[in-house]
Amino acid sequence: MRIETKEKINKILDSARLKRTGPRKAIIEVLLQIKRPQTAEEILAATGKTRINKVTIYRTLDSMIEAGLVHRAFISEEKCHYELADKCSEHQCHPHFVCTDCGKTSCMHDVSVSMATSAPAGFVIQRQQVRLQGLCPKCNQTKF
Amino acid sequence: MRIETKEKINKILDSARLKRTGPRKAIIEVLLQIKRPQTAEEILAATGKTRINKVTIYRTLDSMIEAGLVHRAFISEEKCHYELADKCSEHQCHPHFVCTDCGKTSCMHDVSVSMATSAPAGFVIQRQQVRLQGLCPKCNQTKF
DNA sequence: AATGTTGTTGCAACTAAGTTGCATCTGGTT
DNA sequence: AACCAGATGCAACTTAGTTGCAACAACATT
Numbered sequence: 067m068r069i070e071t072k073e074k075i076n077k078i079l080d081s082a083r084l085k086r087t088g089p090r091k092a093i094i095e096v097l098l099q100i101k102r103p104q105t106a107e108e109i110l111a112a113t114g115k116t117r118i119n120k121v122t123i124y125r126t127l128d129s130m131i132e133a134g135l136v137h138r139a140f141i142s143e144e145k146c147h148y149e150l151a152d153k154c155s156e157h158q159c160h161p162h163f164v165c166t167d168c169g170k171t172s173c174m175h176d177v178s179v180s181m182a183t184s185a186p187a188g189f190v191i192q193r194q195q196v197r198l199q200g201l202c203p204k205c206n207q208t209k210f
Numbered sequence: 211m212r213i214e215t216k217e218k219i220n221k222i223l224d225s226a227r228l229k230r231t232g233p234r235k236a237i238i239e240v241l242l243q244i245k246r247p248q249t250a251e252e253i254l255a256a257t258g259k260t261r262i263n264k265v266t267i268y269r270t271l272d273s274m275i276e277a278g279l280v281h282r283a284f285i286s287e288e289k290c291h292y293e294l295a296d297k298c299s300e301h302q303c304h305p306h307f308v309c310t311d312c313g314k315t316s317c318m319h320d321v322s323v324s325m326a327t328s329a330p331a332g333f334v335i336q337r338q339q340v341r342l343q344g345l346c347p348k349c350n351q352t353k354f
Numbered sequence: 355a356a357t358g359t360t361g362t363t364g365c366a367a368c369t370a371a372g373t374t375g376c377a378t379c380t381g382g383t384t
Numbered sequence: 385a386a387c388c389a390g391a392t393g394c395a396a397c398t399t400a401g402t403t404g405c406a407a408c409a410a411c412a413t414t
Contacts, residue, residue, distance in 0.1 A: 085410050087362065106400080119364045124401065126362090141285040144372075144400065161326060163333060176330060182305060182323045182340065188347025189307060189316075196326065197339040203332025229381055231391060250371080263393045268372065270391090288371065288401075 067095065074098070082133035092116045093126050094135075094150075102171050103139035103147035103162070140197060142171065149173075157181060161196040167205035174198065211239065218242070226277035236260045237270050238279075238294075246315050247283035247291035247306070284341060286315065293317075301325060305340040311349035318342065 075094045079086050096104070096112040104112070106123045127148055130136040137151045140162055153160065158181065161174045179196045219238045223230050236257040240248070248256070250267045271292055274280040281295045284306055297304065302325065305318045323340045 085361070087410070089363075120400095121365080121402080122363055129362095146400085161338075163329075163335070166336065172333075174326075174330070174333075177326050177328055179326045179338070179340075180324050182318075182321050182342055184321055185307075185342075185344075186318070186320060188350060189318075190345040190350050191307070191342050192310065192344035194305075194323070194343070195341040196323075197341075198326055198329075198335050199338070200329075200336040201334040206332060206334050229391070231381070233392075264371095265373080265394080266392055273391095290371085 071095065071098070078135060082130065082135050084129060084133060088116065089113075089118045089122045090126055090130075092118060093123065093130075097136065097148070097150045100149075102173055103149040105145040105147055107145070109148065140171070140195075142169075147171070157193055159193075159195060161198050163198045163200065163202070165202035165205050166199050167201055170202060172202065215239065215242070222279060226274065226279050228273060228277060232260065233257075233262045233266045234270055234274075236262060237267065237274075241280065241292070241294045244293070246317055247293040249289040249291055251289070253292065284315070286313070291315070301337055303337075303339060305342050307342040307344065307346070309346035309349055310343050311345055314346060316346065 072091075075091050075098070076086055078094055079090060084090060092113040093109060096109050100112070106120065106127065109127075110118060110120055110123050127136055131138065131148075135151055136148055137154065137159060139147045139149045139159075141147065142164070151159075153175065158179075161177050161179060163172045163174050163177075164170075165172075177198070179194075182191055182194055185191050216235075219235050219242070220230055222238055223234060228234060237253060240253050240256040244256070250264065250271065253271075254262060254264055254267050271280055275282065275292075279295055280292055281298065281303060283291045283293045283303075285291065286308070295303075297319065302323075305321050305323060307316045307318050307321075308314075309316075321342070323338075326335055326338055329335050
């Protein structure tokens with residue numbers, strides 16, 4: 067691992083006032099690298115040789131969610147998918163795109179959806195989450 | 211049950227080419243009445259005296275989803291929540307509102323969110339799903 | 355540097371949503 | 385009435401996620 071990455075991870079943990087433990091560093095390292103939200107099991111597999119217990123994965127993700135470092139992006143096939151919460155504004159995260167053909171999910175950092183307006187009386191809307199469905203470039207090509 | 215409801219349920223089943231069985235009628239009756247998406251367990255409980263097996267609930271919901279009658283609205287607390295798919299346009303369902311305080315979900319039939327635009331090259335967006343988070347009227351009142 | 359406290363980890367056993375295989379039953383048809 | 389594909393119920397199973405508890409390690413204090 068590059069030294070800058072190490073420092074970045076330490077900074078993240080310090081900012082959340084979480085102890086710099088082995089499992090936490092390994093999990094953040096994985097989350098920094100991945101391109102799309104991952105399940106707890108995938109994160110566990112990605113930490114590789116570190117041999118972290120699955121209970122630790124869940125508990126670490128929970129504490130990071132509470133600290134605001136991580137989001138539960140969505141649930142797919144009964145499994146929760148996690149991602150780092152950076153690049154999210156206060157009111158909106160980037161949309162997630164699910165291909166109806168191959169089932170793969172992609173993060174749409176560049177797609178913007180305007181915030182919902184006109185909530186019924188009494189409701190206060192604080193955040194919105196958008197999920198898009200359609201065809202990804204690969205499946206779109208195969209189909210037509 | 212009123213005779214019009216019975217006829218409506220039969221019509222729905224016929225339109226999906228699903229046999230008019232007891233469990234199916236009972237499940238659709240529940241889905242017609244409820245105000246917010248329900249879990250399989252809640253639907254089971256709501257059918258009451260009919261005594262349907264939970265496997266039948268899941269299988270029935272699956273076949274109705276395949277037929278386009280039902281949507282998996284969202285997953286909350288590890289449980290899938292189902293609702294009738296009527297009142298949904300081809301490209302968008304009504305948004306669901308989750309209260310961050312009490313956790314209750316409401317259907318926002320009157321809130322509109324404009325469709326996402328500007329998908330990255332190759333992606334074809336067909337549908338979008340919106341989830342709103344904030345405070346419901348009850349919790350909003352208690353808090354301030 | 356050694357010590358002590360508090361939060362963290364690992365293990366094993368558990369919980370519960372959802373699934374599968376199979377025998378039985380039933381709605382719709384001939 | 386008889387038939388049959390599809391629907392149902394039961395029991396056993398799968399698996400994501402949780403809980404209790406004992407051992408451990410990060411960080412602060414001396």
